Each structure stands twice: as structure tokens, then as C-alpha cells.
Amino acid sequence: MSTEPPSVMLSSRAAARARRGAALRRFARSYAAHRSGMAGLVILGLFALIALLAPVLFPADMLDITKTVQNETLEPPSGEFWLGTDEGGRSILAVLAWAARASLTVGVAASAISMVLGTLVGIGSGHYRGLLGSLLQRLTDWFLVIPFIPLVVVLAAVLGQRGLGTIVLVLGVTSWPGTARLVRAQTLSVEGRPYLERAKALGGSDWHQMVRHVLPNVMPLVLANTTLTVALVILSETTLAFLGLGDPYLDSWGTMLDKANGAGAASTGAWWYLLPPGICVILVVLAFTLIGRALESVLDPRLGRD
Amino acid sequence: MSVLELRDVHLTYRTAAGPVPAVRGVDLTVDAGQVVGLAGESGCGKSSLISTVLRLQPKSATVAGQVLVGGKDVQTLSWSALRAVRWGEAAVVFQGALHSLNPIQRIGAQLVEPILVHDREATPRTAGARVGELLSQVGLPARYADQYPHQLSGGQKQRVMIALALTCDPQVLLADEPTTALDVMVQAQVLELLTGVAAERGMGVLIISHDLSVLATTCHKVAVMYAGRVVEEGPAREVFEHPRHPYVRALARAFPTIGDTTSRYAPAGLPGDPPFPDHLPSGCPFHPRCPEAVAQCPSVDVRLWPAGPGRAAACVHVDGAEVHGAGLR
Amino acid sequence: MAVTSPAAAELSDDSAPSGGPGGLGRFIGFRLLSGLGTLLFVLLFNFFLFRLLPGDPAARYRAVKNISAQDLARIRDELNAPVMEQFWAYVRDPLALQGISAWKGQPVWDLVGGRAWPTLVLLGTSTLLATLIGIRVGIRAGWRRGGSFDKVSTGVTLLFYATPEFWLGLLLILTFSSGIGPFPSLFPSGGVIDSGIAPLSMAGVVSIAEHTVLPAVALAVVYLAEYSLIMRASIVDELSQEYLTTARAKGLMDHVVRRRHAVPNASLPTITLIFLNIGFIIGGAITVETVFSYPGLGLLTFEAITEQDFVLMQALFLVFTVSVIVCNILADVAVAVLDPRIRT
Numbered sequence: 001m002s003t004e005p006p007s008v009m010l011s012s013r014a015a016a017r018a019r020r021g022a023a024l025r026r027f028a029r030s031y032a033a034h035r036s037g038m039a040g041l042v043i044l045g046l047f048a049l050i051a052l053l054a055p056v057l058f059p060a061d062m063l064d065i066t067k068t069v070q071n072e073t074l075e076p077p078s079g080e081f082w083l084g085t086d087e088g089g090r091s092i093l094a095v096l097a098w099a100a101r102a103s104l105t106v107g108v109a110a111s112a113i114s115m116v117l118g119t120l121v122g123i124g125s126g127h128y129r130g131l132l133g134s135l136l137q138r139l140t141d142w143f144l145v146i147p148f149i150p151l152v153v154v155l156a157a158v159l160g161q162r163g164l165g166t167i168v169l170v171l172g173v174t175s176w177p178g179t180a181r182l183v184r185a186q187t188l189s190v191e192g193r194p195y196l197e198r199a200k201a202l203g204g205s206d207w208h209q210m211v212r213h214v215l216p217n218v219m220p221l222v223l224a225n226t227t228l229t230v231a232l233v234i235l236s237e238t239t240l241a242f243l244g245l246g247d248p249y250l251d252s253w254g255t256m257l258d259k260a261n262g263a264g265a266a267s268t269g270a271w272w273y274l275l276p277p278g279i280c281v282i283l284v285v286l287a288f289t290l291i292g293r294a295l296e297s298v299l300d301p302r303l304g305r306d
Numbered sequence: 307m308s309v310l311e312l313r314d315v316h317l318t319y320r321t322a323a324g325p326v327p328a329v330r331g332v333d334l335t336v337d338a339g340q341v342v343g344l345a346g347e348s349g350c351g352k353s354s355l356i357s358t359v360l361r362l363q364p365k366s367a368t369v370a371g372q373v374l375v376g377g378k379d380v381q382t383l384s385w386s387a388l389r390a391v392r393w394g395e396a397a398v399v400f401q402g403a404l405h406s407l408n409p410i411q412r413i414g415a416q417l418v419e420p421i422l423v424h425d426r427e428a429t430p431r432t433a434g435a436r437v438g439e440l441l442s443q444v445g446l447p448a449r450y451a452d453q454y455p456h457q458l459s460g461g462q463k464q465r466v467m468i469a470l471a472l473t474c475d476p477q478v479l480l481a482d483e484p485t486t487a488l489d490v491m492v493q494a495q496v497l498e499l500l501t502g503v504a505a506e507r508g509m510g511v512l513i514i515s516h517d518l519s520v521l522a523t524t525c526h527k528v529a530v531m532y533a534g535r536v537v538e539e540g541p542a543r544e545v546f547e548h549p550r551h552p553y554v555r556a557l558a559r560a561f562p563t564i565g566d567t568t569s570r571y572a573p574a575g576l577p578g579d580p581p582f583p584d585h586l587p588s589g590c591p592f593h594p595r596c597p598e599a600v601a602q603c604p605s606v607d608v609r610l611w612p613a614g615p616g617r618a619a620a621c622v623h624v625d626g627a628e629v630h631g632a633g634l635r
Numbered sequence: 636m637a638v639t640s641p642a643a644a645e646l647s648d649d650s651a652p653s654g655g656p657g658g659l660g661r662f663i664g665f666r667l668l669s670g671l672g673t674l675l676f677v678l679l680f681n682f683f684l685f686r687l688l689p690g691d692p693a694a695r696y697r698a699v700k701n702i703s704a705q706d707l708a709r710i711r712d713e714l715n716a717p718v719m720e721q722f723w724a725y726v727r728d729p730l731a732l733q734g735i736s737a738w739k740g741q742p743v744w745d746l747v748g749g750r751a752w753p754t755l756v757l758l759g760t761s762t763l764l765a766t767l768i769g770i771r772v773g774i775r776a777g778w779r780r781g782g783s784f785d786k787v788s789t790g791v792t793l794l795f796y797a798t799p800e801f802w803l804g805l806l807l808i809l810t811f812s813s814g815i816g817p818f819p820s821l822f823p824s825g826g827v828i829d830s831g832i833a834p835l836s837m838a839g840v841v842s843i844a845e846h847t848v849l850p851a852v853a854l855a856v857v858y859l860a861e862y863s864l865i866m867r868a869s870i871v872d873e874l875s876q877e878y879l880t881t882a883r884a885k886g887l888m889d890h891v892v893r894r895r896h897a898v899p900n901a902s903l904p905t906i907t908l909i910f911l912n913i914g915f916i917i918g919g920a921i922t923v924e925t926v927f928s929y930p931g932l933g934l935l936t937f938e939a940i941t942e943q944d945f946v947l948m949q950a951l952f953l954v955f956t957v958s959v960i961v962c963n964i965l966a967d968v969a970v971a972v973l974d975p976r977i978r979t
Contacts, residue, residue, distance in 0.1 A: 142676045144911075145963060149918020150936070150955040154948055157940045158684060231797070238799050239922055243937060257802060261926070266808040274809060278802035285797035360884050392886035400884075405877040408896050410903075410975055420885040454975045470881075 030298045037294025043287035047280070051100040058094035063251065065090065074263060077272050084272035086256075087263040095251050096276050102252035103284065106168055107234040113172025114233075115179060115226040122183025123210050123218065127191065137184065143177040152236055156245040164247045167240060171233050182225050183218055190217045224295035231288035238281050253277040308374075309477040309510035310336040310359065310396065315371035317354050317363060326584045328354040330534035331371070336478060336510035341501055343521030343542055344514045345557065346531035349580050352514050353401070355531075356480050360392050376477055394424045397471035399464075401482040406467060407455040414451025417441075417470055424474045440469040444499060461492035468499060472507075479503070480512045485520060497524045518554075519561035522546035527616075530554045533581055533591035536610060540617035550619040552598045590622070598623060659978040662971050670964045677956050682725050685949050743950045746935065752834075753827040754931030758920055760847055761854035766909070769859035773866025774901075778893050780871055788863065795860035801922035804853035808926070811849060822849050825928035850927045854919050861915075865908045869901035876900070903974050910966030914959045 031037055050057075061067045071089030075081065083092040125136035155170045191214065200209065240246050241254025242261070256277040260266075265273045317329040329351040336342045346352045357363040358373050361380050373380045375396045380388065400406040408416055414437050421433040428436075438448035444465040455463060464484060471479055481500055485493040497513075501524050504511040515521055521528050522542050529539035530551070538551040549555040556576045578595040581587060587594050593603035602622060610618040772792070776785040811821045823829075827846045832839045873879065874897070882892045924933030932951060939947040971977045 138676075142673055142680075145673055145914075145956070145960055146677065146680070147914030147917050147955050147959050149915065149921060150952055153918075153921065153936065153940065154684065154952050157943070157948060158945070235797070235799060239801070239918070242799075242801055242922060243925065243940060245940065257799075257805070261805065266805045266926075267813045269809060269813055271809060274802070274805050278799060278806070281799055281802070282794065282797045286793060289793060289797060362880060362884055389886040389888065392884055394886065398884055400877065400881055406881045408878045408882070408900070410899055410973070411896075419887070423886055456976050 027298060031294060034294040034297060036290045037297075040287040040290030040294065043283055044291065047100055047104065047284050047287070050097050051104050054094075054097040054101055058091070058097055062091055062094040063098060074265075074268070074270050074273070076270075083276055084270075086273060087259060092256075092273060092276060095256060096253075096280060099251045099253045099256055099277065100280065100284075102164070102247075102250050103234055103237060103254075103281070106164065106171070106237045106252070107230045107284075107288075109168045110171035110175065110233045110237075111226050111230045113168065114175035114229055115222060117172070118176035118179025119183050119215075119218065119222055121176065122180040123187050123214055125180065126184040126187025127206065127210055127214065136180075140177050140180045140184070144181065148174065149236065149239060152240060153243060153245065156240055162245070162247055164250055167237060167246060170240075171236055175229050175233060179222060179225050179229065183222060186218045186221055187214050190214050220299050221296075224292055224299055227288050227292035227295060231285045231292065234281065234285055234288070253281050308335045308337050309376060310334075310512065311372070311374040312355070312358075313372040313374065315355065315358060315373060316369065317351070317358060318368050319354075319364070320366045320368070321584075323584065327586075328367075328534055328583050329358075332531070332534075332536055334512075334529055334536070336512050338477065338510055339504060339508045340527070341504050341511045341513065341525045343525035343528035344512060344531065345516065345518045345521050345528060347516050347557075347580050349583070350531040351534040351583070352531050353482060356398065356482055356512075356514060359396055359478075359480060360398060361388055362398075390424070393420045393471075393474045393476065395476055396478040396480065397474065397476040399467045399471045399479065399481040399484055401484075401486065404460065404463060404487075407463065409455055411454075412451065413453050413455065413458075413466055417451065417466075417473055420470070420473050436473070437469075440472055441466075443472070443503075444469045445495070461488055461496070464488060464492075464496055465499070468496070468503075472503065475507070476509065478510045478512070480514070482514045483516070484513065485515065485517070493520070500524070517561060518546055518557050522558075530557065533586055534583060535591075535620065537592070537608075537621070538613075538617075538619040539610070540614070544614075544617065550613045550617065550624055551592075551621045552596045552623075553592050554619075556597075590620070659971060662978065663968055666964055666967050666971075670960055673960055674957065677953075677960070681949060681953055681956075682722065684952075685945055743947050746947065747932065747950055747954060750930055750932050750935045752931075753929055754920055754924070754933060756827070756843065756847055757850055757854070757924070757929060757931060757933075758916065760851040761858065762916065764851060764855035765858040765862055768855075769862030770866050770905070772859070773863040773905075774870055774893070774898060776863065777867035777870030777874070777901075778897070780867075780874065785867075789867070792860040792863045795856050796864065798857055798860075799922075800853050800857045800919045801926045803856060804850060804923050804926040807849045807853055822846070827929055827931070846927075846929070850923045850929050853923050853926075854916065857919065858912075858916050861912060862905075862909055866901065866905050869903075869905045870897060872904075873897045873901045899973075903970055906969055906973075907966050910962050910969075913962040914955075917955050917958065 065088040069089055071081075071085055073085055073087050073089045075085045077084045081091045081093065083096065086092055086095060121136050121140060125133050125140060127133065128136070152170055152174050155174065156166065159166050159170065191209075237246070237252060238254035238257070241252050242258045244258060246252060246255050246258070248255070254277075257274070260270065260273040260277070263270070263273070265271075312332055312334040315329055315332045316327065319326045319328055332351075332355055334342070334344070334355075344352050344355075354363070354367075358369050359375065359380060361373075361383075363369060369381050375391055378387070378391065380391060380396075383391065407413075414434065417437040417440065418430065418433040421428050421436060422430070425433075434451070437451055441448050441450055446462060446465055446469070450458070450462070450466075455466075458466065468481075468484075471481075479500070484496055484500065488496065497520065500511055500513065503509060513521060513525060518528075518530070522545070525542040527540065528542040528545050529536045530545070530553070531537065532553050538545060538549060538554045545554065546558050549558050553576075576595055581591055581594075587604065589602075589604040589606050590596070590599075590608045593599045596603065598621075600622065606622055608620040608622065610620050611624045613619040613624045772788050776788045776792075779785060812823065823846050825846075828834060828839060828842045829846075832842050834840075834843065879892060879896060882896045883889075887895075920931065921933040921936050923929070924931050925937040928934065932954065936948070936951050938944075939951060
């Protein structure tokens with residue numbers, strides 16, 4: 001039921017904006033009804049805050065090994081170092097906070113790439129019926145067959161240049177097929193709707209159809225899917241870093257675990273070095289997973305969750 | 307001697323938006339060997355009513371009143387007693403046979419299953435033989451026991467559902483929209499089957515349909531539901547040909563009889579839609595659409611008043627409004 | 636007395652069953668063909684992937700000690716040839732059966748062959764564990780959706796799902812293997828078998844089991860979570876199906892309805908999804924074997940990365956990818972066998 005006063009004459013664009021505002025508010029209300037989704041937002045918010053405030057809470061030279069060399073290495077938690085020290089004498093808590101920046105950045109950046117690629121390929125394969133369409137579809141299906149971690153690992157190894165950019169590129173370029181398949185299914189369903197036939201009959205070009213009609217309909221589900229992709233990317237970055245394929249100058253939770261393993265943390269019982277990075281990964285991945293699932297539930301109530 | 311008796315049955319669904327009364331006080335009786343029709347459009351509550359007979363209503367629904375199968379109140383039976391009644395004393399031929407059969411199990415296995423559950427002395431061999439008999443009784447070759455549901459046509463699946471309902475020799479058979487989505491020829495055969503079975507076995511049969519003309523020709527007595535209540539009941543032919551309730555009049559006209567010249571000229575259809583159970587009009591729920599509504603309709607609490615021998619209708623225009631206490635219960 | 640009419644007999648005699656055993660055979664045939672197509676793509680991809688190598692590929696071989704001079708010359712010629720020539724050479728021998736490992740100097744496929752069985756043991760054990768537990772948890776959670784078991788198990792499951800399996804492995808080593816802390820050194824932390832014992836003997840089997848427990852648990856915990864979520868979703872989808880109402884109406888007990896009707900139907904999409912995710916469990920094996928120094932293909936991959944042995948990496952990548960292709964084909968065939976709607 002509309003609550004807009006009928007006598008007010010709105011321009012079409014203003015009316016569209018008002019409609020979208022109302023739709024957004026409805027969406028926010030439905031989302032808020034999912035307790036797990038709200039929990040995910042809270043956890044993510046916490047980590048985002050820590051990541052932003054890391055340079056303030058833990059000045060950069062706390063990470064400089066040349067400056068921390070006077071500290072005891074691999075010390076258990078104490079009053080001075082709440083989570084103990086690593087093999088370079090650095091406060092693990094400080095490294096943990098800075099690592100949040102790296103892990104979150106890689107997660108979001110790579111997923112953004114994957115989202116763009118996946119959406120492009122997905123809409124293309126759904127929209128173009130002929131050779132191009134089936135080629136894109138084949139490409140997506142074939143890429144889905146290739147096992148993810150081996151591909152990521154090999155690609156990272158082969159590209160040689162160890163760095164943040166490489167990781168983001170590798171992960172972005174390998175995560176798109178899932179999104180593409182989803183987008184293709186959505187494109188097909190959207191294009192089957194009658195109003196698009198009308199748009200076509202009125203002479204709408206391919207580009208116009210795809211951008212003005214398919215894209216807005218597809219975006220919500222793509223965003224939900226991308227949130228889940230971030231979870232996967234963060235787990236993969238941790239794996240890559242652990243295998244030594246990460247950026248050696250960047251502290252991420254994965255490189256922390258790699259260094260911990262290298263320092264023999266498991267056999268010497270340095271649990272304060274092993275537990276925190278893993279727990280952080282779990283919490284952040286869980287947060288993104290909960291948010292993604294809540295988004296999917298709101299967009300497709302048939303999924304019957306929560 | 308009644309095999310099925312519904313006494314003042316109410317069914318209310320609990321939803322996020324509040325309680326929704328789908329059935330608001332229905333009385334219905336089916337005797338042995340009798341074919342009773344229950345007519346009404348979608349949303350009138352007939353499918354909800356049927357779900358109470360075997361206590362298949364969703365857990366979120368509350369049921370009041372008595373649902374007596376063979377004299378026992380199904381709603382208050384113990385769990386094991388209920389399971390014995392299910393299929394053993396009352397069986398349902400479900401609407402939409404397309405999805406009412408397990409798609410990955412053979413027909414024969416699905417038919418054998420209730421036999422083995424209810425008959426202690428049955429063995430897989432005797433049950434299999436019985437299945438063969440049942441299939442031929444519904445006009446299907448016995449070899450169809452080896453088929454899967456997707457290999458059968460709609461009409462054949464419906465017959466399988468009927469055979470399935472007959473497996474444990476129930477006293478009452480409920481058929482929920484047995485002819486919907488079937489070709490006309492197949493419809494006739496299915497109805498013939500149902501009525502034949504009732505006569506042969508002395509079973510009580512309750513046929514639910516939105517098609518009043520179908521019920522008129524196959525049933526002994528018919529009850530018409532609107533907005534969760536029975537608005538008219540009586541001998542099937544009479545109700546169809548001389549309806550006393552304005553809604554039933556419109557419903558009957560909506561199904562013109564082929565060959566009957568008068569029905570060609572009669573207006574068909576009614577403006578508006580049946581009310582949603584959560585938004586019922588005051589007084590008589592039909593008054594907003596009723597061509598014969600009068601001033602008192604929105605305030606009168608309509609009940610079934612006698613409208614002739616064995617007839618009743620819930621309308622203020624029915625003479626029985628003057629008669630006190632001589633209801634048709 | 637049968638109720639028949641001439642029309643009824645006519646109508647009931649149509650539609651002989653279509654397909655049958657021939658249908659299944661044709662399905663498998665088509666599936667293998669499309670699998671072959673995927674394989675060709677993968678081989679092509681494999682070629683291009685490894686041509687992205689930076690720097691002088693032949694230089695890597697100079698470090699290998701036990702490589703002969705002729706082999707070295709041959710390899711240098713191969714690697715420095717123009718791309719088109721390399722491509723034709725690849726097409727003639729895509730599996731690089733003659734490939735020499737730059738790191739060990741041995742033929743690549745000898746190395747791979749020797750290390751295959753521990754990975755099979757590990758993956759087999761963990762998949763079995765994950766399937767047995769995960770499926771049951773998923774069924775129970777989905778059948779009584781919204782109940783307390785569902786809420787708790789879904790929460791725990793999502794937690795496990797977010798866990799890096801190698802981290803879990805490290806924790807397991809820390810707790811059960813290092814002898815520090817509450818538990819004594821219950822399990823070994825490296826290798827697959829104690830040296831000197833024959834693998835196929837009784838003592839050998841015990842030793843292998845001892846060494847496999849911790850890594851298998853590390854892998855299984857994460858994948859059990861995934862299988863549980865998938866099965867739960869499948870069961871929830873089945874809950875609304877009408878044939879379950881029919882089953883209840885027949886007077887069947889609740890667990891019979893679940894076991895005999897809901898679960899078989901729900902298993903079909905579950906099998907497909909589980910097989911489709913095989914690629915991830917293979918990836919998990921790489922890191923878990925590394926953590927446990929478990930001498931399988933996963934550890935070999937890690938070593939190949941560390942030593943920058945691209946020929947070995949290429950062979951391993953091929954093995955992993957082909958395994959996934961084969962698993963996908965098996966998944967489709969399994970569903971075709973189990974779902975009569977497909978094969979008839």
C-alpha cells in the first residue's frame with residue numbers, strides 16, 4: 001500500500017528514486033530480521049574497525065623487526081604482550097591487527113574483480129544466444145571443473161612475482177566462474193520475462209537491454225554471491241600465504257601461520273602464535289558467510305533458512 | 307450409520323500476521339455407501355477441512371470440534387491409534403497426483419507399502435498379488451506395478467492414487483479434486499470408478515470439487531462451502547437445479563449443461579473474488595458480491611436454516627429464518 | 636468384480652516404458668564424450684598456463700645434480716624452441732611422459748606414481764568420515780528444521796566450514812602429537828608409516844592408520860561441515876513435497892517416512908553437489924599433507940612449488956584436474972543410475 005500523497009506531482013526520476021528508497025528500507029528491515037546476518041555484520045564491523053585503527057593502536061615500528069629484536073622471542077602472553085611475541089620479538093597482537101588490513105583488503109579487492117568478470121561473462125553467456133553465448137557458457141563450465149586450490153597455487157607459483165597485486169589478481173581471476181553461472185541463470189530468467197520482449201520490440205539494443213534491464217535485476221543476487229566469494233577468497237589467501245606463495249613483506253594471517261609453522265610453533269607448543277590468526281580467519285570468514293546467506297534468504301525467501 | 311462425521315469443525319492457521327480461520331464451523335456426515343460432494347472455489351476451506359480427517363493439518367494449525375471416523379475422534383486419538391486409522395479406516399486420493407507419488411519408487415512398491423504396514427498377516431507375495439488385483443480393478447494392467455510414476459499419464463496416475471487409497475479397504479474415501487487437470491473422457495471414467503467402488507464395497511465417499519455440475523451427477527448429497535462455512539446442502543441434483551443460496555445459484559450457472567438451452571442464456575460468473583480468510587466481511591460473508599443482498603445482510607449472523615426436506619441454506623431469504631430451533635443438524 | 640469399460644482398457648494400454656538399459660548406456664556414452672571435451676580444454680589450458688614462466692626456464696635445470704649432460708642439452712633445446720614448435724611437441728606428448736623433474740632429476744611420472752597411494756589413503760579416509768557424519772547430521776538438522784538440534788548443528792557447522800584445514804592440523808599436532816600440554820604424544824606428527832615396516836603387513840596397516848588419523852580428522856572436520864549443509868538444504872527442499880504427505884497419510888511412522896521416502900530423494904542433488912566439490916578436498920590435501928609431512932601428492936605439490944619445479948607441477952596439476960573430471964562423470968553416472976527419471 002503506497003503512503004505517498006496522491007496529489008503531489010513527482011518527476012519520473014524522483015518517483016523512481018522514492019520507489020528505490022522505499023524498497024531499500026524494506027530490504028533493510030527484512031535483513032534485520034535475520035539474527036545470524038546481524039551477528040555477521042557486527043563481527044565484520046569489529047574487524048573493519050580494528051583494521052582501520054591498526055596504525056593508530058599499534059604504531060608501524062612495532063612491526064619492524066630491527067626495532068623489536070631486543071624483545072624476547074616466542075614468549076607466551078604476558079602483561080606487556082597480551083598475545084605474546086613472535087620469532088622476531090614483535091607483539092603478536094600488533095601483527096594480528098595489521099594483518100586484518102591485508103586479509104580484508106585482499107578479500108574485498110579480489111572479490112570485486114571476480115564480481116565484475118563473473119557478471120560480464122554471465123550476462124554475456126545468458127544474453128547472446130549464438131556462438132558467443134555458448135562459447136562463454138562452455139568457458140564457464142570448463143573453468144568450474146578445474147580444482148580451485150591447485151589452480152590458484154599453480155598460477156601464483158608460475159607468475160613468480162610475489163606481491164599483493166599478484167595475489168589479488170590470481171584470486172580474482174580464478175573465482176569468477178561461480179558468479180558467472182549464477183548470473184547466467186538469472187539473466188535467462190530475467191530475459192524470459194514479458195517486459196523485456198516489449199523492450200526488444202521497441203528496438204532496445206543489446207547494450208541497452210543488458211545494462212538497463214538485466215543488470216539491475218541481477219545485481220542483488222550478485223552482491224549476495226560476492227559476499228560469499230569474499231569468504232572463500234580470504235580462506236584461499238590464507239592458504240596461499242601459508243604455502244609460501246604470499247607477499248613476504250606483507251603480514252597477513254596466512255603469513256603469520258606460515259612463520260609460526262616455520263618457527264616450529266606446533267612442536268614447541270606456542271599456542272599463542274597459532275590460535276589467534278586462525279581464530280581471526282574463522283571469525284571473518286564466518287561473518288561474510290552469515291551475511292551472504294542472510295542476503296540470499298532475503299532475496300529468495302524460498303531458501304528456507306534461519 | 308455414518309462412517310465420517312464432522313461436528314462443528316474449526317481450523318485456524320497461525321501465521322506471522324495473526325490467526326487465519328480457514329474453517330469456521332462445518333458439520334458434515336457421510337454414511338456407508340453414500341457419495342457426498344463438497345463444492346466450493348479455491349480458498350473456501352475445503353482442502354483444509356479434508357486435512358483434518360487424517361490429522362494431516364500442519365502443526366501450526368489449531369483444530370476445534372470433532373472429526374469422527376468410524377465413531378472415533380481422530381484429533382484426540384493416540385499416535386499409534388491414529389496411524390491405524392490412517393489408510394486403514396479412511397484414505398485420501400490427493401489432489402495433483404503428479405506430485406503425490408514418490409518419483410523414484412516403483413508403483414508396485416508404493417502400493418504394497420500400506421498393505422504391509424496395516425495387515426499383520428500380509429507377506430510381500432500376498433501383498434504383491436493384491437496390488438495386481440487392485441490395479442486391474444482401476445483398469446490398469448498389472449504389469450504397471452513395475453513402472454515409475456513419470457512413465458504414466460495424468461489419468462493413469464490418478465487411477466493409481468485411487469488404487470492406493472483402496473489398498474487397506476477403508477470405510478471412508480476422500481477424493482480431493484479427483485478430476486481437475488484431467489481430460490473430459492478420463493474425468494468421466496474416474497468418477498465412474500469412484501461411485502462404482504462406493505456401491506460395491508459399501509464405502510462412504512466424499513468428493514471435493516469446484517465443479518458443481520460434476521458433483522450433481524455423481525453424488526447423492528452435496529454441500530457447498532464459502533468462506534469457511536457450509537452455505538447450502540441437500541440432495542445433489544436438487545441443489546444444482548434449484549439452489550436456494552445466491553452464491554450457489556451463481557456457481558451452478560457457471561457450469562452450463564451441454565444441451566440445455568436455458569443455461570446458454572443464463573448469465574455466468576460473479577463480480578469480485580471470494581474473501582481472504584483473514585479479511586472476512588461482517589455478517590454474511592457473501593453480501594458484498596450478492597445480487598440479492600438486503601439491508602440486514604452485513605449484520606445478520608447467518609446459519610444453515612432449513613429450506614425444504616433434507617435441504618438447508620445459510621441465507622436470510624430462506625424461509626427457515628422464521629423457524630426457531632428446528633435446525634438441520 | 637473389476638470396473639472396466641472398453642474406453643478404460645484402451646486408455647490404460649498406451650505408453651510402453653521408454654529407454655531402459657539402452658538409455659543408461661547412451662547416457663554414459665554421451666557423458667564420457669563431453670568429459671573428453673573438457674579434458675582437451677584442460678590440456679590446452681595446461682600448456683598455456685605453464686608458458687607464463689618468467690625468466691630462463693633452462694637455468695633451473697643447471698642446479699640439479701644428477702642430471703646427465705645429454706638430458707640437459709635436450710631440455711635446453713626444447714625450452715628455447717619457438718612457441719609453435721613447443722606446442723606441437725606438447726600435442727604429441729601432452730602428458731609429458733618423458734618429462735624430467737628439474738628438482739630431483741627423475742622422470743616426473745615416477746615421482747608422481749610413488750606418492751599416489753598415501754594421498755588416496757588420506758582422501759579416502761577423510762571422505763568416508765566426512766560423509767558418514769556429515770550426511771547424518773544434515774538429515775537430522777533438516778528434518779526437524781528450526782529445532783534445537785538444527786540451530787546448534789548449523790552454528791557449529793558454519794564454524795567448521797570457515798576453518799582452514801591446515802590450521803586445524805597444526806592445532807591437532809600441538810595437542811595430540813607434541814607431548815606438550817594435557818595430552819601425551821598420542822600420534823606421530825610426520826610421515827605415513829614408520830620406517831622399516833612393510834606397508835601391507837599387519838604392523839604396516841596399524842602404523843599407517845596411526846599416521847593417518849590426525850590429518851584425516853583435520854580434513855574431515857571441514858568437509859563434514861560442507862556435506863552437512865548440503866544435505867540439510869536438500870532435505871528441507873523435500874519437506875514441502877506432496878508425496879511425503881501421501882506417505883504420512885498411509886500411516887507410516889515418521890522415521891520411516893524420512894528414511895524410505897525423503898532421504899533417497901534428497902540424496903540425488905546431494906551426491907551431485909558433493910562430487911562437484913571434490914576439487915576443494917583435493918586442495919585441502921595439499922596443505923594438510925604439508926603440515927603433517929605426509930608423503931603424498933599434496934606434499935609433492937608443495938615441494939614442487941618450493942623448488943620451482945614446473946614440469947612436476949604441470950604433471951601434478953594434470954593429475955588433480957583429471958581426477959575432478961572423472962569424479963564429475965562418476966557423479967552424473969551415479970545419479971543416472973539412482974534416478975529412474977533419467978535412465979528411463
